[in-house]
Every structure is written in C-alpha cells, then in structure tokens.
Amino acid sequence: MGKTTYKRLKGSQSFRQRLLLATLSSTAVSIDDIRTDSTRPGLRPHEVSLVRLFEKICDDCVVVFNDTGTRVTYKPGIIMGGRNLVHDCGLSRSIGYFLEPLIVLALFAKKPLSIRLRGITNDSKDPSVDTFRSTTLPMLKHFGVPTEGLELKIESRGVAPGGGGEIILSIPTVQGLKAVTWIDEGMIKRIRGVTFSTRVSVQLENTAIHSARGIFNRLLPDVHIFTDHRTGPQAGKSPGYGMSLVAETTSGCFISTDTAVSYRGGNEEVEMEEEKTEIVPAEDLGEQTASALLGEIEQGGVVDSVHQGLLFLLCAACPPDVSKVRVGKLSPYGIGTLRNIRDFLGVTFVIKPDPSTETVILKCVGCGLKNFSKKVS
Amino acid sequence: HRNLMQVVYGAPATLSTSINRGQEHDDSEEEEFFKPKQEGKKNVGEGTEAEDVNVEDCSKFVRSPKSWKERDVVESIRDRFVTGDWSK
Numbered sequence: 365m366g367k368t369t370y371k372r373l374k375g376s377q378s379f380r381q382r383l384l385l386a387t388l389s390s391t392a393v394s395i396d397d398i399r400t401d402s403t404r405p406g407l408r409p410h411e412v413s414l415v416r417l418f419e420k421i422c423d424d425c426v427v428v429f430n431d432t433g434t435r436v437t438y439k440p441g442i443i444m445g446g447r448n449l450v451h452d453c454g455l456s457r458s459i460g461y462f463l464e465p466l467i468v469l470a471l472f473a474k475k476p477l478s479i480r481l482r483g484i485t486n487d488s489k490d491p492s493v494d495t496f497r498s499t500t501l502p503m504l505k506h507f508g509v510p511t512e513g514l515e516l517k518i519e520s521r522g523v524a525p526g527g528g529g530e531i532i533l534s535i536p537t538v539q540g541l542k543a544v545t546w547i548d549e550g551m552i553k554r555i556r557g558v559t560f561s562t563r564v565s566v567q568l569e570n571t572a573i574h575s576a577r578g579i580f581n582r583l584l585p586d587v588h589i590f591t592d593h594r595t596g597p598q599a600g601k602s603p604g605y606g607m608s609l610v611a612e613t614t615s616g617c618f619i620s621t622d623t624a625v626s627y628r629g630g631n632e633e634v635e636m637e638e639e640k641t642e643i644v645p646a647e648d649l650g651e652q653t654a655s656a657l658l659g660e661i662e663q664g665g666v667v668d669s670v671h672q673g674l675l676f677l678l679c680a681a682c683p684p685d686v687s688k689v690r691v692g693k694l695s696p697y698g699i700g701t702l703r704n705i706r707d708f709l710g711v712t713f714v715i716k717p718d719p720s721t722e723t724v725i726l727k728c729v730g731c732g733l734k735n736f737s738k739k740v741s
Numbered sequence: 742h743r744n745l746m747q748v749v750y751g752a753p754a755t756l757s758t759s760i761n762r763g764q765e766h767d768d769s770e771e772e773e774f775f776k777p778k779q780e781g782k783k784n785v786g787e788g789t790e791a792e793d794v795n796v797e798d799c800s801k802f803v804r805s806p807k808s809w810k811e812r813d814v815v816e817s818i819r820d821r822f823v824t825g826d827w828s829k
Contacts, residue, residue, distance in 0.1 A: 377793075377796045661818060
C-alpha cells in the first residue's frame, strides 16, 4: 500500500471523538501538541487506556506515541468486537469516560461486543454507569439498535481514588442505523433513580433520597429512588456514595443527571490537585442532584446536555436520510461534537433556534455509515 | 438572536480553517491563528485547562444551579410535567 496520509490535529481536546471518528471513517490521524505547555505534558493515563481499548477491539490498527506523549499517530484498523473481553480503565477517569466512544464503535463491529470494564463506576466528572443504563442505552433504540444483547451489568461499584468497580457491557452490532425525527420531548411523567454507597453507611443514601424527594414534591408524585448499598468485594476499594436520576417523558425521552462523592484516602497521590473534592453532606447531594435534573428539564430537548454529543454522532452516522432532533441550549461538548463530525464525516447540521420553546432544532443528512462486515439480507 | 450556525461552525470566511488539510504543513500556522476565537467560546465554563486546544474532554456540563426550592422557580417549569395545568 502507498504512504498513509494523516489528518493533522492539535491538542488533547475531543480525544475520544477524534479516535472514534477516525476509526469509523477510516481516517489516519496525527495529533500534535498534546498539552505541550502543561506542567505534565502529554497524554493522560486515561487517554492511553482508551487507545489500548481501541486496539483491543480493532484488528490491525497502528498507534505510535512519541517519547513525551505529546504526539500520537493513529491508523485505524477493522472494528472486530468480540466476546469476553476485559479492559482495565484505570483510575484517572471513570468508566463513563470510555463508554460513549465504545458504544458507538461497537455498533459497527464485525461481531457483537461483550466486555468487562474495570475501574471507577461513579464519579462527578463523567456520566455514571447508572446513567448509561437508564438513559444512554434506551436512546440507541430510537436509531434502530436492537434491544436484544444491549445490556450493562454492574458487578461491583468503585469510586475514586481506589476504584475496584466492574461492569459488563454488551452491545449488539447493526448493519446501519435508522434516521430519526425526534423532536417531541413530551411531558415528564415519572422520575426514577438509584443511589449507591460503598464502604459507608446506607443512611447516607436514605438522607439523600429524602432531600431529593423534597425538591420534586411540588411537581410530581411518581418519584421512586432505589438504594444500592454495596459491601465486601462488591463495594470496591474506596468509600463513597452518590445518586443518579432519570426523568421519563410521555414520549419516551429520558433526561438524566448524576453525582457521586468519594472520600479521598490518606495515601493520595498528588495527581489532579484541582480535583480535590470536599465531601458533600448527603442532604446537599440529594438536593443538588434533584436540582440539576430540574435544570436539565427546564432546558428542554429530547436528550439532556450530557447526551447531545452522542445524539449528534448517531444522527450523522445514519443513512443518507434527514434526521431532525430537538435539544436544549447547545452544550460546549455538543458544539465540539458538531465540529468533529463536520471535520471527519463531512456532515454539517442545519441549526435553528425555536424561539417559542427556547430550544434548538438540528437537521442533518447522515453520512451513511455502514457496517461492511454485516451481510445485506 | 445569534446565528447558531456561526457559533458552531464559525463565520463563513473561517469555515474551512479546521477542516482536513492533509499533510500541508503550511496551514498549521493558519489554523492556530484562527483557533483562539473559536475555541474561546468552547472554553467558557470549563476553564480547567489553560490551553485552548487542550480543553478538557468532558461531556458533563455544569450549569449554575437555580434555587428549585422557591415557589416561583418551580412554577416556571410546572407545565413540563404531566401534572401541569392544561386548562389554559
């Protein structure tokens, strides 16, 4: 084969989507200047781990790092998928960081994916594994992804800094997605949720639930928040607790939000200093999570702000039919996603505000991403 | 009203700046030249990284919280719920 032409990119921004879109579009990329001016230059452990995960799922991809990790070249291979894979996501970002690109990647794999992911299941930076189960996976159904073989099982929970959580993710393959017209957000008919606690008293969960219910009381009676108290090996290595909530609408939309706090251990590595979290009292945590959910509901749209990126990715990957979706105010991540989609897939969205509802309508014609390994029946 | 297309994709003149230029090294300077303006917007609200091109890769977006305990604030979203008042 001839010399590979690399698409040249800069910086660590959108690292996940760049890898994903490079793979889906079979575009070789070379990323320079990764945190060159930072006190800790180069790729972070979670980014390296993500690359390793891609290597596990794909055949024949070629990755080269420079010595300092400030430059990486990636030549995508064939997305294979496969059963009974295992990956350690490490402890610098939670499993939620890995799930979004992984899910989309797996849809276009040769074989269905089932993978055991180890690491942090709940933290405040990335969507929790509960959110993925309650909100992200149902979202895929709108695009024609079969429910069979679509599953996320939480074997054990783990919070920072020690982790020790474990999930099993199963994603079926598709031949192609189905374009959507998804603009009816409906009305909120019920709120569900789950709290968890690891190596702390279950009382924290009850307190958090009580204060969350207090916020919803005036709006909706149909609120159920379950507890998931873990002990022993199922509780990972560090103490912590948190809450994930989801509001379900009459038109089948799910709006989610989640939070988690953990008690940093004494032998804390001087890692991300800006991340040192004060322990939030359970009462405040419940109130904050509930308030955040109402904030998302107020924004409107068929998905919450966290899922804008994934929504746009799925629309762009659809066959060359028009997809039309409604979201609330565009999030920075959503905007970044739209740019990445244009750069890699050549799909540009028509974006129009809907002043009467203060939402945004996006339309695009999918790039017709196909799973070439699946036979047309 | 701001033009959302421009907020996302940039003004028409700069539209192509971040699009694939293959291996043309000459363009890298130009890209950098146009970056700060676009990326500046993206950076709002998540200033954890100083460098724009290294902005943190995070899908969560934290809004300034409202006080949902207050009656007026709660009433402002009542009609998003099935329990809303639909006689209006």
